[in-house]
Amino acid sequence: MSNIDNYANKKENKIKHKEQMKELNLKHKTDSIKRKKKHNETKKLMKEDKKNLVAFNKENKKFLKDSKGIVQDKVKEVLTWYSENKEKENITKKHFKSKLQRAKKSMYDFSGPISFENVSYTYGWGTPFEFKALDSADLVIKKGKITAVIGMTGSGKSTLIQLTNGLIISETGRTLVGNFPIIAKTKKIKFVKELRREIGLVFQFPEYQLFQNTIESDIAFGPINLGADKETSIKKVPELLRLVDLPEDYAKRSPFDLSGGQKRRVAIAGIIAMDGNTLVLDEPTGGLDPHGEEDFMKLFYDLNKKQNKRIIIVTHNMDHVLQIADEVIVMHKGKVISIGTPFEIFSNNELLKKIEIEPPKLYKLAHKLKDKGLDVTDKNFRTIEELAKHIKERIK
Ligand SMILES: Nc1ncnc2c1ncn2[C@@H]1O[C@H](COP(=O)(O)OP(=O)(O)OP(=O)(O)O)[C@@H](O)[C@H]1O
Ligand SMILES: [Mg+2]
Numbered sequence: 020m021s022n023i024d025n026y027a028n029k030k031e032n033k034i035k036h037k038e039q040m041k042e043l044n045l046k047h048k049t050d051s052i053k054r055k056k057k058h059n060e061t062k063k064l065m066k067e068d069k070k071n072l073v074a075f076n077k078e079n080k081k082f083l084k085d086s087k088g089i090v091q092d093k094v095k096e097v098l099t100w101y102s103e104n105k106e107k108e109n110i111t112k113k114h115f116k117s118k119l120q121r122a123k124k125s126m127y128d129f130s131g132p133i134s135f136e137n138v139s140y141t142y143g144w145g146t147p148f149e150f151k152a153l154d155s156a157d158l159v160i161k162k163g164k165i166t167a168v169i170g171m172t173g174s175g176k177s178t179l180i181q182l183t184n185g186l187i188i189s190e191t192g193r194t195l196v197g198n199f200p201i202i203a204k205t206k207k208i209k210f211v212k213e214l215r216r217e218i219g220l221v222f223q224f225p226e227y228q229l230f231q232n233t234i235e236s237d238i239a240f241g242p243i244n245l246g247a248d249k250e251t252s253i254k255k256v257p258e259l260l261r262l263v264d265l266p267e268d269y270a271k272r273s274p275f276d277l278s279g280g281q282k283r284r285v286a287i288a289g290i291i292a293m294d295g296n297t298l299v300l301d302e303p304t305g306g307l308d309p310h311g312e313e314d315f316m317k318l319f320y321d322l323n324k325k326q327n328k329r330i331i332i333v334t335h336n337m338d339h340v341l342q343i344a345d346e347v348i349v350m351h352k353g354k355v356i357s358i359g360t361p362f363e364i365f366s367n368n369e370l371l372k373k374i375e376i377e378p379p380k381l382y383k384l385a386h387k388l389k390d391k392g393l394d395v396t397d398k399n400f401r402t403i404e405e406l407a408k409h410i411k412e413r414i415k
Pocket of ligand 1 (some may be wrong): 150152172173175
């Protein structure tokens with residue numbers, strides 16, 4: 020290459036670089052303007068929400084006042100029970116304290132519907148990374164059902180479900196877990212232990228959840244922490260390990276030597292050990308092989324059908340949603356944009372396109388058949404057997 024060519028090349032690169040920098044600067048500027056606009060909108064929303072928060076707090080105070088009598092009776096019952104039984108060998112002070120604590124919160128029933136009322140949440144408030152993950156979302160998750168939460172990456176799914184057990188607290192509105200309120204901007208949730216006992220949450224990244232020296236103590240940690248007898252809780256570990264398909268002799272191993280999928284199994288066992296009413300699972304099958312995924316879907320399905328546990332599952336796997344969900348919540352840009360049965364959601368092509376989600380394999384097949392002149396897309400089905408039945412009926 021001649022010197023002239025070299026010079027021209029360098030010059031061209033410099034111009035290109037300059038243009039790129041200009042574009043980048045422009046993007047930064049427009050992003051920053053957008054962020055500021057959103058920031059101000061949220062500020063306004065919070066201001067408008069102030070009177071709601073006052074009303075919620077008032078309502079809560081009245082509820083606590085009205086339930087005083089019930090609580091006092093329950094507390095009295097526990098005190099009498101303790102004075103009559105404290106000499107017995109198996110009645111420990113810890114046992115008594117946990118019973119007393121339960122009596123003190125006896126006005127709360129966490130098993131009812133979980134309602135999100137106008138909840139918003141912003142990460143990194145006031146920083147250059149500020150991001151509004153929940154934008155005045157409204158939603159009710161029914162009791163005793165399997166609810167799937169779907170939506171593209173970044174739509175606010177993990178943020179929404181973390182409100183259920185007080186890991187984060189909304190900046191507007193409130194979350195009601197049964198009749199237990201978590202009002203926006205609450206600094207410290209009273210009875211947070213009881214809430215977390217009832218609402219067991221398995222994180223999207225379970226490695227953040229395990230912190231004990233052995234798998235056994237990790238699984239038994241929750242119940243012991245909430246006052247259950249240590250020996251009994253440890254005794255239950257082998258059964259829990261079996262339930263999540265891990266060898267029983269893993270009990271004494273360190274959780275940190277496990278693979279991602281195995282850590283998830285331990286985290287799920289720990290949540291089941293708490294025996295709460297609701298299990299919240301954020302991408303529970305990440306890192307598992309297809310066989311493991313199927314086993315877990317069956318486990319969640321059984322926990323719901325046989326023990327009436329409410330299951331809330333965030334997943335990108337639409338085949339799983341079709342397989343087990345009673346209701347599907349669709350999140351988009353921090354809002355709930357649709358709620359319906361799997362059939363209602365998966366037969367809505369426009370909605371699926373908007374959230375860039377592919378329907379389950381069986382629905383894809385049904386649509387391909389429709390293109391070939393055999394239409395069963397108006398039929399409700401979950402399994403290949405049900406689809407086959409509809410096809411047979413159509414071609415009769
Ligand atoms: N700790 C954080 N700090 C700053 N921004 C965050 C933080 N956590 C989440 N976000 C942002 O908030 C938005 C919503 O996040 P969230 O984790 O709720 O989404 P998601 O729907 O669960 O996504 P995915 O399907 O990828 O798990 C995302 O754009 C994310 O980048
Ligand atoms: Mg997530």
